Amino acid sequence: MHAFNPSDLIGLAERLGKDGTEASDRTAVSRAYYGIFLIARDLMGVKAPDGRAHRLTQEKLKIRGQSGLSIDLAILRGLRNESDYVIDRLVAPETATNALNTAWRMHRALNRLRAKSKRRPARKK
Template identity: 35%
Template sequence: MNSFDGKDFIYVAKSLSKINKESYIRSAAGRYYYSIFWIARKYIESECGIYLNKNNVHSEIIEFFKDDFFKKTGISESLNRLRIIRNHADYGSYHFNKDLIESINKNYNHILNEIKKLIK
């Protein structure tokens, strides 16, 4: 298991998203994704005892939450949505703005709340 705890990326994401410039918003999108990615990864490894392949870890996490047990949580769909947005932030050409950050934050909080419910 990796000892790095990337959940603190959320503080970077929120700080970047306060600046209404596209480069900051694109960077915030990436930090939102990586914060929740690390939270989801930690849940899988710590709570479920499953250690993930380093080569396909992003896809593996999304696939893990497609399991019938987790399907009703919507974690897989929300996480995949954030991953796609993160990829577009790094490589895509469409416009990033404050409205998109609100949507990203909503998906982030949905995943976070669902994982917290699973831990209880």
């Protein structure tokens, strides 16, 4: 059980995305990414305490047969990097909307994956 639910970051991103300002759109993209990244990282059991966790989470998703989720996470990370660091270009409101749609779609898929892994009995070695 988490003291904080990363899904709340996606909900916050959704509220920010409705504000209609550049700062809100940038922050919405960033929070959508981090919310879904934290969920995926925990589900994949990645424990790296540094920036490697982002790449390792993508790799573990791919290894678990979730290449589409791995690609989506990489795309969201790229959007997050642009939103957080590239200030000489505007972030279109559609970018925030697309990031949110992707994050919620991934959220549903990761929840299904979590439920599926809980139903599967552990293998004996």
